[in-house]
Amino acid sequence: MLDRHKPLWGKPPQLKKSYDAVIIGGGLHGLATAYFLARHHGMQNIAILEKRYIGFGGAGRNTAIVRANQRTQANVPLYKEALDLWPVLTKELDYNLMFFNCGNLNLLHSEAAVSAARMAIASAQFQGVESHLIDAKTCKEMMPALNIAEDITYPIFGAMYHPPGGIVRHDAVVWGLAKGAAKYGCHIHQQTEVTGINVENGKVVSVDTDRGTLNTPRVLLSAGGYSAAISYHMLGIKLPISVLNIQAMVTQPLKPILNHVISSGAYHAYANQTLKGEIATGAHMDAWPNYTTQTTAYYIRHQAQAITEMLPCLKGVKFMRHWSGLADMTPDMAPIMDGNNLIEGYFMNCGWGYFGFKSCTATGKYMAQFMATGECPDILKPFHLGRYAQHRLMGETAALVTYTADN
Amino acid sequence: MALTLTCPVCGKRNGYEFRYGGEDKGPKPDGFGLTPDAWCEYVHMNRCVAGIQKEWWCHKDGCGVWFTTHRDTLKNLEVEASS
Numbered sequence: 001m002l003d004r005h006k007p008l009w010g011k012p013p014q015l016k017k018s019y020d021a022v023i024i025g026g027g028l029h030g031l032a033t034a035y036f037l038a039r040h041h042g043m044q045n046i047a048i049l050e051k052r053y054i055g056f057g058g059a060g061r062n063t064a065i066v067r068a069n070q071r072t073q074a075n076v077p078l079y080k081e082a083l084d085l086w087p088v089l090t091k092e093l094d095y096n097l098m099f100f101n102c103g104n105l106n107l108l109h110s111e112a113a114v115s116a117a118r119m120a121i122a123s124a125q126f127q128g129v130e131s132h133l134i135d136a137k138t139c140k141e142m143m144p145a146l147n148i149a150e151d152i153t154y155p156i157f158g159a160m161y162h163p164p165g166g167i168v169r170h171d172a173v174v175w176g177l178a179k180g181a182a183k184y185g186c187h188i189h190q191q192t193e194v195t196g197i198n199v200e201n202g203k204v205v206s207v208d209t210d211r212g213t214l215n216t217p218r219v220l221l222s223a224g225g226y227s228a229a230i231s232y233h234m235l236g237i238k239l240p241i242s243v244l245n246i247q248a249m250v251t252q253p254l255k256p257i258l259n260h261v262i263s264s265g266a267y268h269a270y271a272n273q274t275l276k277g278e279i280a281t282g283a284h285m286d287a288w289p290n291y292t293t294q295t296t297a298y299y300i301r302h303q304a305q306a307i308t309e310m311l312p313c314l315k316g317v318k319f320m321r322h323w324s325g326l327a328d329m330t331p332d333m334a335p336i337m338d339g340n341n342l343i344e345g346y347f348m349n350c351g352w353g354y355f356g357f358k359s360c361t362a363t364g365k366y367m368a369q370f371m372a373t374g375e376c377p378d379i380l381k382p383f384h385l386g387r388y389a390q391h392r393l394m395g396e397t398a399a400l401v402t403y404t405a406d407n
Numbered sequence: 408m409a410l411t412l413t414c415p416v417c418g419k420r421n422g423y424e425f426r427y428g429g430e431d432k433g434p435k436p437d438g439f440g441l442t443p444d445a446w447c448e449y450v451h452m453n454r455c456v457a458g459i460q461k462e463w464w465c466h467k468d469g470c471g472v473w474f475t476t477h478r479d480t481l482k483n484l485e486v487e488a489s490s
């Protein structure tokens with residue numbers, strides 16, 4: 001019965017000897033960039049190379065939270081456009097991405113957090129992104145399950161409420177973008193690992209894979225958590241990235257009780273209720289690099305404690321699944337998007353940490369423009385690699401390298 | 408499997424007692440004539456080795472000592488110094 005259904009992105013294509021562009025990684029950013037290259041720029045001779053299966057990386061592991069209330073002026077417009085693109089892409093791809101704009105409540109647990117939120121809210125409003133400060137009583141009215149008692153570890157002072165955010169089904173995004181890219185002729189090669197990038201006279205000429213060498217004048221590195229290691233091992237280019245594991249888990253399905261995404265930096269936890277009814281919750285990262293994607297019992301206890309203090313009605317509810325994925329963290333919690341800089345024809349889009357789901361639609365669009373025209377679009381310019389040596393870090397986080405929990 | 412690390416003072420302890428202090432990048436570069444690129448290289452840039460690397464740790468919730476050790480980032484286990 002199952003074999004009657006071929007994948008949405010068609011049968012596996014033949015691997016060609018040369019492509020106009022090769023994309024390393026069949027994750028969110030790779031698939032989105034290929035889709036926009038083909039659809040907006042008429043470049044259809046493109047290969048997406050994926051060492052496992054599309055969605056194997058962060059694309060299929062994230063907790064699906066989308067929002068646009070970032071902290072800095074350079075970041076907000078990019079995330080705003082990304083958020084606005086979900087309904088557009090749902091139509092364009094003719095595939096239901098299940099965008100549920102239930103709104104996000106970022107809980108504040110001190111006067112200092114309230115002041116910091118005022119600043120973030122002003123930045124968001126200035127950029128036309130809806131964001132408000134609400135008090136604890138209003139939080140309770142909006143979400144009756146929330147515990148606003150004063151005798152808990154971190155009492156709630158209020159929240160930053162961002163109505164247009166919410167959740168999107170992450171698998172649907174992978175499948176929908178793959179369907180769209182394949183429709184315009186892009187080749188998606190799964191089980192194809194990139195093992196080398198060849199450069200001659202300062203220009204990209206080809207890519208080595210475990211299935212042979214492909215000639216190409218353009219390469220995009222979008223291998224998620226594997227990007228920094230690939231960059232150093234294959235090209236000798238070091239990146240300001242630490243690859244940590246971030247864990248998440250879901251409970252058994254429940255009737256609707258969480259009608260917004262909630263997140264709390266102090267409790268180091270966030271939660272949302274999926275459309276299937278499971279409470280998806282995450283945020284813990286072991287603060288040292290590792291590539292295992294192992295889960296830890298330590299974290300199950302942490303998560304149970306944090307979530308049941310905020311939402312006491314969840315006591316006794318069982319966790320069903322628990323997993324981990326790689327997060328490529330930069331010191332300023334902002335990504336690195338660059339190209340045609342160190343090597344002609346070499347583009348990179350990485351360092352997304354745990355923000356790379358909500359942003360993939362807009363970055364795919366602009367990275368495609370960058371690769372097709374060779375000119376960096378203005379909206380991407382602040383994200384260049386050189387900012388670290390210029391000491392122009394972006395301040396998406398209040399302090400340097402604190403891996404905070406507000407997804 | 409959870410990480411354990413060997414503190415030179417306290418011995419083998421639970422990894423959650425420690426704070427990671429980054430890849431071992433050798434001695435701090437001399438400030439005299441230091442370029443922004445060289446400083447950036449030392450402060451921010453990483454090799455992100457998928458395998459064994461030498462790295463800094465602090466026994467934060469213990470005796471407080473800083474030390475270097477080797478760990479396999481593919482297994483998340485402390486290992487003997489690589490040859």
Ligand SMILES: Cc1cc2nc3c(=O)[nH]c(=O)nc-3n(C[C@H](O)[C@H](O)[C@H](O)COP(=O)(O)OP(=O)(O)OC[C@H]3O[C@@H](n4cnc5c(N)ncnc54)[C@H](O)[C@@H]3O)c2cc1C
Binds near residue numbers: 247353356
């Ligand atoms: C538990 C968890 C929760 C998260 N929650 C959120 C959230 O709520 N909201 C949000 O915005 N973000 C979230 N994220 C972050 C988000 O998932 C990532 O930032 C995003 O997936 C990055 O997309 P990408 O396309 O760069 O990489 P990925 O989606 O990781 O794709 C990279 C792909 O490259 C492939 N690859 C690697 N090496 C090679 C090679 N040598 N050759 C060929 N292919 C290769 C991998 O197999 C992988 O499929 C979360 C991440 C995790 C792990």
Ligand SMILES: [Zn+2]
Binds near residue numbers: 417418469472
């Ligand atoms: Zn010690």
